[in-house]
Amino acid sequence: MHTSVLLHEAVDSLHVVPNGRYVDATFGVGGHSRLIAEQGAKVLALEWDSHIVKLYADGLRNLGIALVEANYANIAQIAKEKNFVPCDGILFDLGLSMVQIRESGRGFSYEKDEEPLDMRLNNELRVSAADIIASYSKDQLYEIFTKHAEELSAGTIVEYIVRARTLKRIQTVGDLKVAMGEHSNVQTLARIFQALRMEVNNEFRNITLALKGSFEILKTGGRIAVITFHPGEDRLVKRELALIGFKEVHKKPIKGSYKKKFRTFSKVKNCRKINL
Ligand SMILES: C[S@@+](CC[C@H](N)C(=O)[O-])C[C@H]1O[C@@H](n2cnc3c(N)ncnc32)[C@H](O)[C@@H]1O
Structure with a gap:
């Protein structure tokens, strides 16, 4: 759940308004x-994971929610196709749901040793996590472990992985844990x-791309709320929204459980023009 x-x-x-x-x-x-729908508004919901869309698609219409299988990078195009512009508000809750982590069978959780190291949210993606582990150079692996997860032991972990992959393809969650040796503690595994x-x-x-597209479809005075999970994501969101011309509504982000926090921004009238 x-x-x-x-x-x-x-x-x-x-600040949801009816209709x-x-x-x-x-x-x-x-x-x-x-x-949002319970407050009398219309909702266009995007979800990239086709398994989830199949699970929930039926039974939402009566609630005023239209669920579409789509990458939020294409938010502007989808909203225009669905005649859903300009919109009053946009919400992003970044990351994965517990259902995906615990039940998807795609290796999102380091707790399920037997699962394949796949991690693709959508079937259109060609490269799995196992492919990345097998084919990225040392420098590329180091870059993703530091950039996406700020992993301090990235250098040693990369050395271990590169040595292990010469012996056999790292295919499962368990294979990766074995390859990481003494670095396979819970916190490091979560980051990797x-x-x-x-x-x-x-x-x-x-x-x-999604934040740029959001600017295009949001009405002036409309709000965008973004829930982030880790510091790198939070910095990216804050920087991009400021660059695009959104104004932050609360100066301090609001923190919640599971290390998540959210920021709310507003599209103000006098924001500068940017190339989208
Ligand atoms: C943290 S969950 C959202 C939980 C949701 N707010 C709720 O109340 O149930 C994040 C969701 O975003 C989806 N997602 C991740 N990347 C996406 C993308 N590029 N486009 C659309 N959905 C995406 C994930 O598949 C996941 O279901």
């Missing part, structure tokens, strides 16, 4: 979408798994 994080805080910050249009860019199990997942799914690139 997934418990929606910062549910009321994030939805309240959007308004809201995009939930990360549907998950739909906690935020449902709460996060870094691989972010690389497999191009998360930083998708977030950057």
